[in-house]
Amino acid sequence: MEQVLQQVAQTVERQLDNELDRLDALDNSDLEAIRQQRIAEMKQRAKQKQEWLAMGHGEYSELSDEKEFFTVCNKSENVVCHFYRDDTPRCRIVDKHLRILAARHVETRFVKLNVERAPFLTARLKVRIIPTIMLIKGNKTTDFIVGFTELGNRDDFTTEILEWRIARSQVVEYSGDLTVPPAEAKKQRALNIQAKKAVRGRADSDSDLDSD
Structure with missing residues (x-):
């Protein structure tokens, strides 16, 4: 174990040394170009964020019917939709986590839809287990999270494990592994x-x- 720990530490240190060497090799013009590029990226990101917020991103909202569902999917590139039922306690657990993630990931629209208001959509997508979370990218359904099986099959799963599971379908931006x-x-x-x-x-x- 001690040998493994040492090898891991040496690998990390080598990576840091290589990055420091690369930065030391840059002259002032290179650094200024990087700075200007970074500023432009930040401005573009801020503009994009405002556009997202104007479309309802940043909040976890409820859809009134199937028509609104299709409207949301047409406007937003990334959508997380929770199919729920009022009498299902586990749906309230999902609500809690998605409300947190909606504020954390403004690049994605987080919504919920009562299956009783969406009989056509529910039947078409074969939503049989509640809760079901549908992940949509580019107006196409890419994945489903059905029940809590992939979340540890327990009610007290963390927001982070749900975030990670959603990120695996590339519907939210994720910096982790x-x-x-x-x-x-x-x-x-x-x-x-x-x-x-x-x-x-x-x-x-x-x-x-x-x-x-």
Whole structure:
């Protein structure tokens, strides 16, 4: 285990050293070009965010009927739609998490639709288990999250695991590792930190020996 920790730490340090070397090689004109590009990207992002908010992004809203569902899908590139029923307690759990994610991911429209108001759509999409979360990109259904099976099959799943599952269908922007669930990724980060501390500790011990 100690050898594995050391190898992980060395790999991370090499990557950091390579990035620092790349930055040191840039001259002032390169840095200014990067700065101007970054400013332009930030302005474009801010403009895009305002457009998203104007379309109802940033909030978790309820659709009145099937017609509104199709209107939303035509306007927004990324849509997360929760098919629910009032008498299903698990739907309220989904509501709680999607409300958080709607505020976190303004690039995506988060909505809910009562299956009793959408009989045609429910039958066409073969929505049989409630809750069902439909993931839509470019006005095309890309995936479904049916029940809680993929969320640990438990009612107390985290917002992060649902976010990760949605991100795997590329319907929200995600900076983490899509191949590893967030809980496992957290363990790996802790392992990396432990490895780096172990390497630094040995380096400090060697320095003390040299001084002696």
